[in-house]
Amino acid sequence: MPRETGRKLIAQNKKARHDYAILDTYEVGLVLTGTEVKSLRAGRASLVDGFASVDDGEVWLQHVHIPEYTQGTWTNHAPRRKRKVLMHRAEIEKLIGKTKEGGLTLVPLDLYFKDGKVKATLALAKGKKSYDKRQDLAERDSRREMQKAFGRYVKGRR
Numbered sequence: 001m002p003r004e005t006g007r008k009l010i011a012q013n014k015k016a017r018h019d020y021a022i023l024d025t026y027e028v029g030l031v032l033t034g035t036e037v038k039s040l041r042a043g044r045a046s047l048v049d050g051f052a053s054v055d056d057g058e059v060w061l062q063h064v065h066i067p068e069y070t071q072g073t074w075t076n077h078a079p080r081r082k083r084k085v086l087m088h089r090a091e092i093e094k095l096i097g098k099t100k101e102g103g104l105t106l107v108p109l110d111l112y113f114k115d116g117k118v119k120a121t122l123a124l125a126k127g128k129k130s131y132d133k134r135q136d137l138a139e140r141d142s143r144r145e146m147q148k149a150f151g152r153y154v155k156g157r158r
Contacts, residue, residue, distance in 0.1 A: 020125035
């Protein structure tokens, strides 16, 4: 049986990029049970309310919803349980310093399979204020308008 290679996206947290200013990202592994992996293979997960915290030198992913595996038995997992994050010690030490600083949080951006293993992208992020969000939307809209105008100009429609 050939080994799985490449990257297959399971779930994304699109709202995180809108609500937070991303300062740094980390690719991390997760400690999961068998039924969680099977449920993820079916492409079912939600990162909407998820966040990560550092407790006693370990990083934990919380409030990420991985639904129960439908063919699972009594050994099925709890959908919103705390899951341990696998990171290098030096990265964890850096995170401890930065999250203690205040105003910074760890947010999961996406879950994916990489060479058969479940990985997540954690972002060190700072919460945006509502005026920052409005400003980002206005910039995006103006950029889109410029692209449209340039496209019309190139095609000779002006």
